[in-house]
Amino acid sequence: MTKRSQSLSNTSYTILGILSFGEELSGYEIRKWAENIRFFYWSPAQSQIYSELQRLEEKELVFPYAVPQEGKPDKRLYGITEFGIAKFQGWLSDEEVNATVIKHSVALKLYFGHMATPDILTNIFQRFIAETEEILGQLGVVQEYLENHPNMEYPALVAEWGYHYYNAELTMAKKMLARIVDNGTGS
Amino acid sequence: MTKRSQSLSNTSYTILGILSFGEELSGYEIRKWAENIRFFYWSPAQSQIYSELQRLEEKELVFPYAVPQEGKPDKRLYGITEFGIAKFQGWLSDEEVNATVIKHSVALKLYFGHMATPDILTNIFQRFIAETEEILGQLGVVQEYLENHPNMEYPALVAEWGYHYYNAELTMAKKMLARIVDNGTGS
DNA sequence: ATGGGCATGTAACGAGTTACATGATTTT
DNA sequence: AAAATCATGTAACTCGTTACATGCCCAT
Numbered sequence: 083m084t085k086r087s088q089s090l091s092n093t094s095y096t097i098l099g100i101l102s103f104g105e106e107l108s109g110y111e112i113r114k115w116a117e118n119i120r121f122f123y124w125s126p127a128q129s130q131i132y133s134e135l136q137r138l139e140e141k142e143l144v145f146p147y148a149v150p151q152e153g154k155p156d157k158r159l160y161g162i163t164e165f166g167i168a169k170f171q172g173w174l175s176d177e178e179v180n181a182t183v184i185k186h187s188v189a190l191k192l193y194f195g196h197m198a199t200p201d202i203l204t205n206i207f208q209r210f211i212a213e214t215e216e217i218l219g220q221l222g223v224v225q226e227y228l229e230n231h232p233n234m235e236y237p238a239l240v241a242e243w244g245y246h247y248y249n250a251e252l253t254m255a256k257k258m259l260a261r262i263v264d265n266g267t268g269s
Numbered sequence: 270m271t272k273r274s275q276s277l278s279n280t281s282y283t284i285l286g287i288l289s290f291g292e293e294l295s296g297y298e299i300r301k302w303a304e305n306i307r308f309f310y311w312s313p314a315q316s317q318i319y320s321e322l323q324r325l326e327e328k329e330l331v332f333p334y335a336v337p338q339e340g341k342p343d344k345r346l347y348g349i350t351e352f353g354i355a356k357f358q359g360w361l362s363d364e365e366v367n368a369t370v371i372k373h374s375v376a377l378k379l380y381f382g383h384m385a386t387p388d389i390l391t392n393i394f395q396r397f398i399a400e401t402e403e404i405l406g407q408l409g410v411v412q413e414y415l416e417n418h419p420n421m422e423y424p425a426l427v428a429e430w431g432y433h434y435y436n437a438e439l440t441m442a443k444k445m446l447a448r449i450v451d452n453g454t455g456s
Numbered sequence: 457a458t459g460g461g462c463a464t465g466t467a468a469c470g471a472g473t474t475a476c477a478t479g480a481t482t483t484t
Numbered sequence: 485a486a487a488a489t490c491a492t493g494t495a496a497c498t499c500g501t502t503a504c505a506t507g508c509c510c511a512t
Binding site: 092095096099102103119121122123124167170171174175177178179180181182183184185186187188189190191192193194195196197198202205206209210213233235236237239240243244246247250254258261265 | 279282283286289290306308309310311354357358361362364365366367368369370371372373374375376377378379380381382383384385389392393396397400420422423424426427430431433434437438441445448452
Binding site: 295296297315316319320344345 | 489490491492493494
């Protein structure tokens, strides 16, 4: 009896999903891909990709594919199995919508603003604005890439969604900053 | 040598932050409060509040305050200590901005839309829209409460931010739904 | 030759969840 | 009478991170 029927972690489904595009990938390549997904779904640590891949292999949802390398350990590519595809589609078809999990530390700090000085809050928001602009730049690159590649319509759609989200964040952060400054000068 | 100087988990800081408003609260009450924060910062499991509270007690960042109850175990209230306040302010003042962690399972599923039928995606988005409207309703209640209470200016600000966020989500979800339907009818 | 990217893996730990267990009080 | 809420706690487990270890290849 194999373990094919148990439910998996989200990280596992993400890996399965990445492999569902049809390419055989190494752990390293999967990780790079996951990093583009991080804009709307957190990216796990490198070590976890490998352990998750092992678990998936045990459950026969992916198959390894050793590429011999001269002088170094084999490069391990992974492909998705039929069972893996079925399992992944089962998850996709589950209409139960999990609530979005957000860990917004800047919002959290603002929430507890009564314990900080306006100066500190101002600094935090200035940094946050800069970082959001940075992300917007990165996401723009990803978006452009996706829009010019075939069979990437859905990822492109999500990238567009993400772009709107980070833009809205930028607008709101500036609004919040203005309010903090208003409070600080204590008219 | 006490353990006061180590750094804490975000959950610990959240608990400390909740206690920083000055009230002495039970684990149960802290949990309820954390549930209002969940709109922008995920809410930990019940059991974790209690274990975190113990850790904080060991580090002398909070003090317990047993309220005797007839016939049942004491109710344990917790207050924040001076050290706790200092520690919390230290964390607040750290200008290093942690990237927002998002686990948006609907966006993730859309990303892998090539493996689903338009029907399934439509269903998922309809549910997501309904749930976002639900959240907007709940958040509206929280927001109104906060706006009418003294010393809740910062939480109210965050609630307003959250309201904008979920509204933008609603708009984008409807846009995405329209695109999926467009694809499905394959005009 | 130094740093960065490619590539894989392990060990120890901490964070967080699920499920279970208990029992009183309040509301429907 | 049943269900929900108040209230606390434990045990087993999984998830996920940090840090370490190794070694190649490529560009500057």
